Structures are given as C-alpha cells and as structure tokens.
Amino acid sequence: MKSPLRPGDPASLGGYRLLARLGEGGMGSVFLGRRDDGPLVAIKMIKPEYAHDEEFRGRFRSEVKRAWQVPPFCTAAVLDADPDHRTPYLVVEYVDGPSLDEVVAHEGPLADSRLHGVAVGVATALTAIHGAGVIHRDLKPQNVLFALGTPKVIDFGIARALEVTSQHTHPDQMVGTVAYMAPERFDGDHRDITPAADVFAWGAVIAYAGTGRTPFRADSPVATAARILTQPPDLTGLTGPLADLVALALSKVPEDRPTAHELLNLLLAQNTGSGAIGRPLREAAEAAQLSGRHVSGAGLRPEPRGGRRRTWAIIAAATAVTLLAAGVGLFSRRNLEPTAQPLPALTTMPVPGAVRGPWVVDALDRPGQWRAATDDYGGRCSFKNGLAMTTPSFAMVCPGTTRSFAGDQSISVDVSLDNARSCAEVQFRSAGDSSYWLDLCPRVIRIRHEGAVRNTTVGSAEQALFAPGKRRAVVLSVRDEVASVSVDGAVVLERKLTDPSLPAGKVAFGVGPTDEAKDQDAPAGAHVTRAEIRPIEDAVPSSAGTVPPFTDVRRGNTKSIVKVHGYFPKARSVVVEPVLFMTGDEYCDTFKVKSTSDAPCEQAWLTEDSRMVVTLPTSAAPRLTSTFDDPGRCAGDPVTVGTCAIGPEKLAERLGNNGLVEVTTTNGIVTAMADVYVP
Structure with a gap:
C-alpha cells in the first residue's frame, strides 16, 4: 500500500528519486523509487542504528551478494544495493500487486487451482532462493505478492544480516513472524538455521492461504510458539494431496521435511484437474527445478534419521520421471484483474499465434x-x-x-x-x-x-x-x-x-x-x-493457423493492445509485449470453447500473453491519452481506451510494469499510446 513520504524522509537515495512509502519493518523503511527514466523499484533503506554497526554492514554486504545470485523464478529480482552508503539500502523489482494476506482478508481462503498456484509459486521461489545458497528466514503472507495473479516472493536474503548481529538481537528476539517460524528457531542455542525452516514457513503460509488462519493459532505469540513446539497443526479445511504436503512441511524435525526442490517436484506432479496451473507459472517452476544447487542444508545439520531424507530424494526423482513421461502441457487463461479467480485449464486450447517465448x-x-x-x-x-x-x-x-x-x-x-x-x-x-x-x-x-x-x-x-x-x-x-x-x-x-x-x-x-x-x-x-x-521451435501446431496471430509491432503501421514493461520518455523508448485482448464471447468463438458457467466465455475481458518482449523507439512527441484521473469522462467506447491527454512522465509512472495500452506504430516507431481501462 503506497502512502506519501513523511517529514524527515529523504527525497532521494543513491541516485533514486523516492516517490512514496511502501511500508516499514524491523530493519527499515521501504520506498517506491525510480532512477532517471528507469522502471519503478522498491528500495529498502536500513535503519540508522544498524548502519553504524560494522558487523552488520559486513553481514549485509555478504547477504546482498548472495541475494543477487537468486534467479528471478517467482521472486522479485535484486537490482542494486549499496552496503557502504551512509544508510545502506537494497533495490529490488517493484511488484505492483496485492499481498497474499490482503487477498485472503478481502476475498477469503483460496481454493483449487488458485491455492495450488500459490503453493507452486512459493515453492518455486524457495527452490530458486535455496539454490543460490540463500535462506529467506521471514517467509509470511505479507511477503508473497501477486503480479497479474502470479505469486512473487519478496524480502529474501538480508534477514540473516540482522539476526546474526548480536548487538541487535537478544535471547527473546529474532527475525521473523512467530506464526510462521519453525520449532528449531525457538531454540536459544540453535543459531544455525537451515533451509528447512523456510519449508516449514511454506507449510504455514499455504495453510493460511487455504483456511484463512495460521495452523498454530493462539491468543498470544508465546502461546503460538508453544503450540508450534508441542502440538500438531490444525489443517481443518485443507484436503487432498496438498494437505498431506503441508502436513509434511510442518514436521517438527527439520530432517523430516522435504526440501524446496523435492516439494516443487511433488507439487508439479499434482498439476492436474482442479490443481492445474497456468503456463507462465509452470514454466517458471520447471526452470527453477533445473537450475541452481537446490541447497537442502546438507553439511549444516546432522544426517537424517531412519533414511527419511533418502526416501524423499527417491520420491522426488520418481516424480520428475513421471512428469517427463506425462509431458504436462496444460494452459490457463488469466482475467485482467490481478486478484480475480484464475480460469480452469483448457487442455485442448491451441497455442495462439506463432510466438511461444520467452x-x-x-x-x-x-x-x-x-x-x-x-x-x-x-x-x-x-x-x-x-x-x-x-x-x-x-x-x-x-x-x-x-x-x-x-x-x-x-x-x-x-x-x-x-x-x-x-x-x-x-x-x-x-x-x-x-x-x-x-x-x-x-x-x-x-x-x-x-x-x-x-x-x-x-x-x-x-x-x-x-x-x-x-x-x-x-x-x-x-x-x-x-x-x-x-x-x-x-x-x-x-x-x-x-x-x-x-x-x-x-x-x-x-x-x-x-x-x-x-x-x-x-x-x-x-x-x-x-x-x-x-x-528454437521446430514447428507451430497446425491448429494455430486458425488463431489470429499477435501483432508484429516491429514492422509496418499497426494499432494493437500491448503490455508495457517499461516506458522511458527521455530515451524515447518503450518496452512492450503484444497480447491478444478480447471479450469472453470473442475469445470462445475464436478458440472454439464451449460456453459453460466456468469457461472464459463468461469473463468480460481476457488477454493471452505472447511472451515476446520488444523495445520500440517512440516519436519525439507521441500522442498520449489516459483514463487514470477520470474514467467516467476519459474512457472511450466501448469503455476500454483512454481519451484524455496525459504527460509522458505521469503515464510512465502510472503504467509501471505490466500496464496495458493501445499502441499505434508507424514503421515500427510508436506514435501514440492510450492506456486500457477495464471497469
């Protein structure tokens, strides 16, 4: 949630202009910022009391270096940092969407494919984070954000810099939120936390997402900690294989939990029926499976008892073989609203157009x-x-x-x-x-x-x-x-x-x-x-020939709907992704989808991403129009495209990342942009 800068907040930090506040936590404040014509970013400025501690700076420098190596699979990418600044700061990708706790608070517990998608997305992020040798340490619903419905995990990789600095942590203090902490984190003598603590937090987060409550809920933090240490989790409301995985992740003994990589393998094996996930999330998950070192804490903790770890490795390997043999290829369609219920997977849907990306x-x-x-x-x-x-x-x-x-x-x-x-x-x-x-x-x-x-x-x-x-x-x-x-x-x-x-x-x-x-x-x-x-694609399915292709905005004179990944007025450039944008009826008629109560036909508007991202030049003074300030007056018929003039800097800020616009090009040069309004 954005809020105005407060008196005493800096106007800039490390060359970034600060635009608004995004939040405040135990380590510092988070600001929305931008450098020159670059994209919007989230900037975490460390509190002054930590900035004067050289031990903290050293830890911060080390952890930032590790976090920089985390691949951006369902994570907010680390973009910049300055551990030696007067007030150290970290710059990460700005995810313009609600957090998991906000979604659950406004819409209630998630279910079916939506819940499974969150489970896969967070497990994908942990696989990427652990694969780079990083432990999150503060995974909770507030740190899971949604960008057009796809979960992204934020705030990883720097919590340890505070937790291991004795001057700032005491026996009764630690980094994290009690309801999502693993039992071993309450051991005052146990400072060597492993990635298994993040897997426990995953279980607590998914339990919260599916039930609307934490699995060890009690009247106070102390009572919650006691339940985590001594009681089984309350998973009432979770059913099926996902409930079994959550229960395993919430095991009291770290060695009895699956690793994030094993967890992701098992989740993808459930990627069928009501648990099916969309293509972008599935591809991110599969890329995370195949990259990094998949750190499980080996060498940081005792050997597992009774061969449980070896059993998990065998299950995970078998799952991977099953996935390869099955050739999973399901697709899901997203509504334009970032928090809307995802649509069911359509196994017969042809790949639209010729672009299969990224x-x-x-x-x-x-x-x-x-x-x-x-x-x-x-x-x-x-x-x-x-x-x-x-x-x-x-x-x-x-x-x-x-x-x-x-x-x-x-x-x-x-x-x-x-x-x-x-x-x-x-x-x-x-x-x-x-x-x-x-x-x-x-x-x-x-x-x-x-x-x-x-x-x-x-x-x-x-x-x-x-x-x-x-x-x-x-x-x-x-x-x-x-x-x-x-x-x-x-x-x-x-x-x-x-x-x-x-x-x-x-x-x-x-x-x-x-x-x-x-x-x-x-x-x-x-x-x-x-x-x-x-x-490199050998061929496009023949069924795609009947589907309208994405507009090639690089050539000729065009007018089409695109997703904007960045607009840089001073550089006269805009980064766009062509999309198919149509009503539910048009969509189902085009793709020959039968009309049912839960089909795309019932949706007002639908998009299909091309996953082809193109940098285009703009003319010296492109015509820019918007609906942002007054949709009732500035939305054109049929209430989709803005008609009121807007300045380039303001449009760039308002669009952020993934904003939809109608773009007009002449010989590959953008001459007009109008933001798309979806009521």
Missing part, C-alpha cells in the same frame, strides 16, 4: 531492456552506435533482461570490437554462480564454462574474424545441449555443453581483455546491436 528483441540503440551502467572498476555501459561496452582492465557485464531462457534457444547479435585487445562476451545459461560464456576475440572464438569451483574451456577455434571496427552478425544456437556459433552465416564452432545442471538461465553481454592483454591493464571496448533471444 522472446526478447532489442536494437540496443537506446535504454530499454538493457540500460546504462558503470561498475566499481571504471567499466561503462552506454548507448552510442549501439550498446557501447568499455572497461579499463577487468571483464564486465552490462545489466539487461532479467528473463530466463530454457531449453533450445538462439541468441543473435551484431558485434564489433574497438581495438585488438578486446573480446566481446555473451554470457548464457547464467544461474547462481555458474554460467557459460562465448568469447569473441580478434583471433579466437571460445566457449567457456564458469562454475562455482572451477572454470573450463568447452571448445575454441582459431578464427581471425573480428578485426577492430568490423561489424559481424553472430548467432549462438543451443539445440539438444549442443552449442553452435555462426558468424555472418557460417558455422565456426560447435561443441557439446558440459553442465547438466545448467539447462536454463539468463543472457547478458559484456566485454573484456584478450588473454594477451589481461596483465597489461589495457582498456577494452566493444559494441553490440540488434539483440534477439528466442526459443
């Missing part, structure tokens, strides 16, 4: 999905003749899309080097502290694997293709775990990838010195343009 397109000629930045060593990412990357000595990576790409994929980009001491670099399948790298140097092309323990060369080719100033078209494709590199259409290197634990991850572009120049502190530079990252 798919990223960016000319890299202006801020959009990539942005300007500098690093601590003088490296710089800027926009001049494309994305210009320079570094005085050490290799650097430019911040870009936070999307994760799994399976067969293609990465294409145009590359040129500034001098003979430079190598352009493509980082791919980056998850946690592991990734692959493609080095494009004046005399060699190389694929490397960088792991948590060691770095290895997967393959290299002596090719003098990248003379300074010569622009080359590079395509890196990965199919069936074989990476192939082509330059100007000719294959120059092909090698089998070596790490089976890295089937998915982020993509980034960077620059570094050649091997010969690494010890010379010689500056390196490179330019990249026309980036496109997409899945």
